[in-house]
Amino acid sequence: MTNPMLRVAIFGVSGRMGRALLSALDEVPDARLTGASASVQSRWNGKDAGEPSGSALRNVLISADAGHAIRDANVAIDFALPEGTPANLRACVAAGCPLVIGTTGHDAAARAEIEAAAQKIAIVSAPNMSLGVTLLLKVVELTAATLDAGYDIEVFEAHHRNKKDAPSGTALALGRAAAEGRKVTLDAIAEYARHGNTGARERGAIGFSVFRGGDVVGDHTVTFAGIGERIELTHRASDRMAFARGAVAAARWIHGRKPGLYSMQDVLGLS
Numbered sequence: 001m002t003n004p005m006l007r008v009a010i011f012g013v014s015g016r017m018g019r020a021l022l023s024a025l026d027e028v029p030d031a032r033l034t035g036a037s038a039s040v041q042s043r044w045n046g047k048d049a050g051e052p053s054g055s056a057l058r059n060v061l062i063s064a065d066a067g068h069a070i071r072d073a074n075v076a077i078d079f080a081l082p083e084g085t086p087a088n089l090r091a092c093v094a095a096g097c098p099l100v101i102g103t104t105g106h107d108a109a110a111r112a113e114i115e116a117a118a119q120k121i122a123i124v125s126a127p128n129m130s131l132g133v134t135l136l137l138k139v140v141e142l143t144a145a146t147l148d149a150g151y152d153i154e155v156f157e158a159h160h161r162n163k164k165d166a167p168s169g170t171a172l173a174l175g176r177a178a179a180e181g182r183k184v185t186l187d188a189i190a191e192y193a194r195h196g197n198t199g200a201r202e203r204g205a206i207g208f209s210v211f212r213g214g215d216v217v218g219d220h221t222v223t224f225a226g227i228g229e230r231i232e233l234t235h236r237a238s239d240r241m242a243f244a245r246g247a248v249a250a251a252r253w254i255h256g257r258k259p260g261l262y263s264m265q266d267v268l269g270l271s
Contacts, residue, residue, distance in 0.1 A: 006252055009035035009073035009097075011088045012080030013062060014044040017102065017240060019053035021077060024244035031248065035069035035076075036062045039084060066091035073097055075251045082106045089117045098122040098257065100250045102129045102243065104169030118261035122254050126264040127169025129246035133220070134264040136235045137177045140222050143231065144181025149204040151224040151231075153178050158211035158219040167192070167208045174222050175206050 008025060012018045013036035025031050036049040042064070044051065049058040063069050066088045070076050075098050078088050082105040092099045101114065104127045114125055126134070144153065155178075157171040167175075172186070179186040182204070191207040201207070211219075218237040223230060237243070246264065253267045265271040 004030075004074075004255070006031035006255060007034040007072060007074045008032070008248075008251060009037070009070040009076040010049070011037045011066060011069065011076060011078040011084065012103070013049050014038045014042055014052040015079060017079035017243060019055075020240040020244035021079065021247060022050065022053060022055060022058070024241060024248045027245070028248060028252075031252070033058050033060050034072040036060050037066050037069040037080070037088075038062050038064065039081065040064045067094065070095050070097050075100065075255050077247050077251055078103050079247070082110060085110055086113050089113055093117050093120050096121060098251075098254045099124075100129075100247055100254060101125040102247050105165035115261060119259055121259050122257040122262065123260070124250040124254050124262045124264065124267060126250070127173045128218075129243045129250060129264060130235070130237060131246050131249070131264075131268065132235050132242065133170060134246070134268050134270065136220070136222075136233060137173060138265065138270050139233055140174055141177040141181040143222075143224060143233065144178040145183075146181075147224055147226070147231075149182070151226040152201060152205070152207070154207045154209060154223045154225065156209040156211070156219075156221045156223070158213075158216045160215050160217070161213050163212060166210045166212070168210075168218070168220075170218065170220055171208060171210075174220060175208065178206055178222065 010018050010021050038044050044062045045064050049060040049062055050056050076092055077100045079102045082103050098121055155171050155174050157168045176186045189205050191205045221232055221234040223232050250267050
């Protein structure tokens, strides 16, 4: 039995991840772009979806209207700015179109809207679509569950100078995975800033360190520092295609699923 054609709409097609998604779709014989959107202010609206990346023309015009972008799609992928997610969600709910969300930096109201929408359509939402990071999350949870609070946990992340949110969504997800391994909530034990006379580190705390600079695509390291030994679990992304390929894999997986809020661990069968 052959797979049905995956007809994909991309929200945020003119951005760096949107352009990577176009290349990832080109690698999949039974997937094609049927719609694309950009922000209302984008200079690319009304132009062919291939123009922002200088690639081949796609015969798909970029629109500021999310509903128009998904009219021929059977799945949508959202890598637009976080403030655009609510409108994209509403369009997908109205059309009954499943959605993959790779955008990060959502506020509490947007996260609540995502959860509400997942009662009506299938949604994969993840701060990092990389298959490697998905595996790392599971390894971090297992390591935290195995080692006691005598091992201090620190999450380090590095991104390009233009990234707006900190810590990254992936760093927070890694922190949550560690907290879940220790059966505590991240909010109760997280340390996000250190300056001045901070005193000794709190036992069981999960710390975060952030670097911004250059064109770093994304580095994440979770350190378990014990007495006399240190374990470092690291993922380094050298190309955005890793995230784009993961998003396309999630789009293929979610097509035809019942409503619900899924993760990349669901996609890989790790949950």
